Amino acid sequence: MSRILFKKEGRAKFISHLDLMRTMQRAFIRAKVPIKHTEGFNPHPYMVFALPLPVGTESVCELMDFKLAEDLPLDTVPALLNRALPEGIEVTEAYEETYKFKDIKWLDIEADLFYDSKDTDEGGLLRLLTGDKLVMEKKTKRSTATVDVRPLIAACDVKRADEGVLTLRVRLAVGDPALSPAQLISAIGQNAPFFAPDFARFRRLELYDKDFHVFR
Amino acid sequence: MRDELERILNRVQKPARYTGGEYNETVKDKSDVDLRVAFCFPDTYEIGMSNLGLQILYGAINEEPKMWCERCFAPWGDMEEELRRANIPLYALESGDPIGEFDAIAFSLGYEMAYTSVLNMLDLAGLPVRSADRAGLTPLVFAGGTSCINPEPMADFVDLFVLGEGEELDLEVLRLLRYAKSENWDKRRFLRAAADIKGVYVPSLYEPEYNEDGTLRRVECLDGAPERVTKRIIEDMDSAYFPTKAIVPSTEIVHDRVVLELFRGCVRGCRFCQAGFAYRPVRRHGTGYLLDKAKRALESSGYEEITLSSLSTSDFKGLPELTDGLLEWCEPRKISLSLPSLRADNFSMGLMERVQKVRKSGLTFAPEAGSQRLRDVINKNVTEEALLNSCRIAFEGGWNTLKLYFMLGLPTETDEDVVSIARLAEKVLHTWREHAVNKARGVKITVSTSMFVPKPHTPFQWEAQVGVEEYLRRVHLLKDSINSRSIVYNWHEPHVSLIEAALSRGDRRMGAVIEEVWRQGGRLDSWTDYFGFSRWIAAFDACGLRADFYANRVRGDDEIFPWDVISVGVTKSYLARERAAAYRGEITPDCRVKCMGCGASCLLERRKCDE
Structure with missing residues (x-):
């Protein structure tokens, strides 16, 4: 192949x-x-x-x-x-x-979070995403479950890119269970409404296997 | 891309239709361009990008040095709402620049129900909808396309109309505009000069006067404008621009395949068919030319399907050579060939086998009327025997779904004619029972009817459309006459057809109605999601006009029509003779059997019809 x-x-x-x-x-x-x-x-x-x-x-x-x-x-x-x-x-x-696609376990994404009417500090968001727990209501096709998605975030960094713009780099789990970028934003909103962005722009950067080796 | 627009695109349905960037789109360096054209299609991206005319004219204009033609389509409701809320003017897909800042805005008007979308797009571009309210030379708003052969309903909004085929004409207009711009002409001076280009109709140079009964009394030509404007044609098809590098959309469109145009015009002369008269005379491409272009178009697009396009594909001389040649090339590449517009009378086993080689698609025949008497009236020269013979061949070949199209409300139609549709469908079913190769799979015969719309420049341009109630009575008569579960009957909603009939034969006063409908929220009227019949009727009332005056009135023999100022080549006297023949139930042979002198050959200077 x-x-x-x-x-x-x-x-x-x-x-x-x-x-x-x-x-x-x-x-x-x-x-x-x-x-x-x-x-x-x-x-x-x-x-x-x-x-x-x-x-x-x-x-x-x-x-x-x-x-x-x-x-x-x-x-x-x-x-x-x-x-x-x-x-x-x-x-x-x-x-x-x-390597087979099923070995892809982690995905680095970059997210630009836009806050239209306020400025935010990167520290608060970083603390939220690197804490012990990040509990959210996660919707699946059939039901809604309350889960701690913190284990699905392997690495995280937040920078203030501009006034009202935070750039988030985060390593998210793929496969089962997974945390999609959209779910991550939802988790932020549920736990800290102040950090819920007005708009989020995503970009995939890199794929990894279970040992964090770049997947090709 | 603007941040604002990016956010919007994340919210709307199918955003790829608003981004441009497709393979084969034309992008030019703005600093090296002195005339920018927005080719606007007043319907969705999926419909507009399926239009061969758009691909041809886009390519032809972009071949011209220093001109850049870009595309623009009508946004769907969600996108329109977002654009209006964010105050983002309508933009061209290639550059993302607002079309209101372009030099020319060219609308393709193929059907009447798109008229309100023209106004909406002008408004979204930040321009006044009425020509008289746009004082500057640019942007020049012009329009072409089949429904422009009666330009009057849109005369208030469009600065000039280009009639007939645009490959040469559009460029002549645009070159004059470029000159006018460099010489700082005002709009009036440009329009007067443009009116001297053959095929250009400038509505502001014509002033209609009306009789007390609402009919047209006369049309005054101002400032020496020509009394009649004759449509333009491409005389030598093989030397005209042919799109072999068409844009390949990145999102699915309606006709997502290579379209190979075989010929223009039609030899048949079905009396209801506007295209059959408006596109005369018959001019064809050479078979070798087509084979070459087909290969190039397939290679440059990567499409896996090609369709042959014309008004009556089985009338193409050399069709066996063409299909053989195409299949020889297509089969090993897993490219399928489809042949729409086959006539039921000369549908042959050989042709069917050729198409079947790659993929078996559905079969559709359009007898248009159920009885031989009525088929003779409309000059649809297909006999029941020929139709059933074609069906037999199809069933023997393994087809088990068949669609049959008919019109209700054709001139002289009786209840007996209506019931004949059911009888004909039953005979088709009987043919299946006798000849099907695999009866276990069953059969589905779909009968569809639409309400006949009399169109300008046809022998039935004098005729009344039947009323909505009467159409529905005939629908139910037909429905009750169908007794088999293998025959499915669908009928088209008549209210759209009524408005289409009023618009297609409307005069200049119709502009007020169109504007009122648009102001009350009308747009994308060809979509059932958007069409509002009561909005149209209310607009007619508000403007002191009646839809039935335009749709349901038999015109007097000598009545002056709003579209008489336009010549498509075929003469009014020929159309009157054809109408008389219809009432006598006499058929007219096709052009290849005998030339009946329709008048279209006068458009040819160097060759004969159908050469």
């Missing part, structure tokens, strides 16, 4: 996951990088994404697996694809995979 590492930034961050699959499929055809199709009644190109990216979130660490249908040197693939991709999506590496 082959794997690409790619970025999704700028305007392209509003492309939904479903649309991204279609966009990638077409880009491979345009780039003349043929990929294998699934068997079966309705064959479609075989593509697997590591972690679906929510609409509106940027990322510099997206991974996608595929199988080449022709013998093509993998190191030529990024350049071929980049000529065929829309603005904002850029392939940075292509290689044969060794």
